Amino acid sequence: MTAVLQLGSAVEHGGGRAEAVGDFAEFVRISMPGLLRYGHALTGNPHDSADLVQAVLEKVGSRWVAVQRKGDDPLAYVRRAMANTHISIWRRRRRENLVADIPDSGAVAPELSRLENEPLWQALRSLPPRQRAVVVLRYYENLSEAEIAHALGISCGTVKSQSSKAMASLRTRLGED
Amino acid sequence: MGDLDDDLRRLFSDDRLDVHSAPVSTEDVLRGAERRRRRRTAVAGTFALVTLVGAGIGLSRLGVPSPDSTVGALLTTSTSAPTTSTPPPPVSTVISTETVTLGQPPNSTGGNTGKPNPGGTSRPNSTPSSSPPTPESQAGRYGTLALGMSEADALATGSLVEPSSPADPDGRCKAYATKSVPDADAVIVSPAKGIVRITMPSYAKTPKNVGAGSSVSDVKAAYKNSTQSGSSVLAPMSATPPWTYVFETDGATVTAVFMRLNANDCASV
Numbered sequence: 001m002t003a004v005l006q007l008g009s010a011v012e013h014g015g016g017r018a019e020a021v022g023d024f025a026e027f028v029r030i031s032m033p034g035l036l037r038y039g040h041a042l043t044g045n046p047h048d049s050a051d052l053v054q055a056v057l058e059k060v061g062s063r064w065v066a067v068q069r070k071g072d073d074p075l076a077y078v079r080r081a082m083a084n085t086h087i088s089i090w091r092r093r094r095r096e097n098l099v100a101d102i103p104d105s106g107a108v109a110p111e112l113s114r115l116e117n118e119p120l121w122q123a124l125r126s127l128p129p130r131q132r133a134v135v136v137l138r139y140y141e142n143l144s145e146a147e148i149a150h151a152l153g154i155s156c157g158t159v160k161s162q163s164s165k166a167m168a169s170l171r172t173r174l175g176e177d
Numbered sequence: 178m179g180d181l182d183d184d185l186r187r188l189f190s191d192d193r194l195d196v197h198s199a200p201v202s203t204e205d206v207l208r209g210a211e212r213r214r215r216r217r218t219a220v221a222g223t224f225a226l227v228t229l230v231g232a233g234i235g236l237s238r239l240g241v242p243s244p245d246s247t248v249g250a251l252l253t254t255s256t257s258a259p260t261t262s263t264p265p266p267p268v269s270t271v272i273s274t275e276t277v278t279l280g281q282p283p284n285s286t287g288g289n290t291g292k293p294n295p296g297g298t299s300r301p302n303s304t305p306s307s308s309p310p311t312p313e314s315q316a317g318r319y320g321t322l323a324l325g326m327s328e329a330d331a332l333a334t335g336s337l338v339e340p341s342s343p344a345d346p347d348g349r350c351k352a353y354a355t356k357s358v359p360d361a362d363a364v365i366v367s368p369a370k371g372i373v374r375i376t377m378p379s380y381a382k383t384p385k386n387v388g389a390g391s392s393v394s395d396v397k398a399a400y401k402n403s404t405q406s407g408s409s410v411l412a413p414m415s416a417t418p419p420w421t422y423v424f425e426t427d428g429a430t431v432t433a434v435f436m437r438l439n440a441n442d443c444a445s446v
Contacts, residue, residue, distance in 0.1 A: 050200070061211075120185070121188060
């Protein structure tokens with residue numbers, strides 16, 4: 001009897017889950033172009049962007065119901081997760097391979113190569129990822145300092161210092177070129 | 178200064194950022210998410226299974242007097258351990274988990290159960306008073322408690338809420354609330370006859386699917402041999418010991434149901 005009752009509620013859970021999966025699929029379809037673009041700005045190349053978007057969406061999708069229950073805008077949540085994941089991936093890679101720069105991916109689309117040749121884009125790519133994330137969140141996402149601090153889980157002071165370091169090194173780079 | 182700001186804004190709004198050489202398919206993402214979720218719930222499910230089995234063992238020790246009392250405890254005490262210790266894991270894990278746990282008690286059909294399920298519950302119970310398989314002869318028990326059960330045995334089930342209060346003017350019989358029925362006189366125990374009254378929770382139905390909220394005509398249709406007694410409807414059961422369903426009504430609708438031992442010797446029952 002108890003089994004019947006609890007199985008009943010399990011079936012309800014199942015129904016809710018199917019709904020959540022459908023809902024998440026819709027979210028992925030709608031937000032994918034924007035996220036890839038944002039990932040491109042964040043990582044500096046479309047391949048890493050695709051990897052980052054896929055990894056973060058998988059993670060978010062596996063706890064979609066909980067993410068929605070939080071009440072935050074899920075898109076904002078995904079973007080914050082992308083910024084943070086990108087920073088931590090980069091940290092890991094740097095530890096693994098201290099000397100090598102992240103190599104440019106071999107063949108690039110013609111439109112892309114124009115972007116690749118843009119001095120500001122190149123200068124951005126040379127920034128450490130956290131500084132780059134601060135720049136992207138500020139100029140791409142138009143977030144305030146406080147919002148950036150919240151998104152990256154760092155203090156406002158750190159946002160300020162990272163931002164001014166980033167801007168200084170961008171200027172230096174561009175001045176050199 | 179201003180130039181760099183503008184340049185950055187211009188760069189980030191550049192169409193070329195839209196160029197994706199490696200598209201991500203929605204299906205891949207969904208598959209990956211499902212994979213992660215399964216991996217996580219496999220861990221959570223194992224934990225839930227361990228907790229449930231642990232709780233089951235605990236309960237069966239608690240209900241030593243009758244082997245099927247664990248099931249009763251699961252049914253009647255809605256706040257008991259198994260309910261609270263089950264996180265809401267996803268379908269597949271829940272099913273397997275529940276099956277394992279509930280398979281343990283030797284006799285999983287309570288005489289009376291908490292929710293309507295006529296098919297599953299009208300089977301007679303293999304209590305000491307083994308009786309012919311007609312619903313009217315069902316054993317007088319609800320969950321872990323049975324009519325005629327001694328006070329000590331009843332207390333050992335853990336379903337009674339102490340302290341008791343006197344149930345009759347001379348303080349001979351005792352009244353207890355139960356974990357599923359908060360009324361002070363949900364269960365009344367006679368020193369000579371044991372439990373003489375068990376009140377069913379308001380959500381519970383008899384095996385014939387009537388309970389609080391049912392209409393009087395439904396009760397009479399379900400129990401052909403029932404009789405009206407004041408505002409109550411009495412449906413006698415021929416089990417050993419014999420007992421009676423007492424449906425208290427407001428004239429049209431059942432307001433409360435209790436099981437009463439016919440041979441009761443408490444003035445207030």
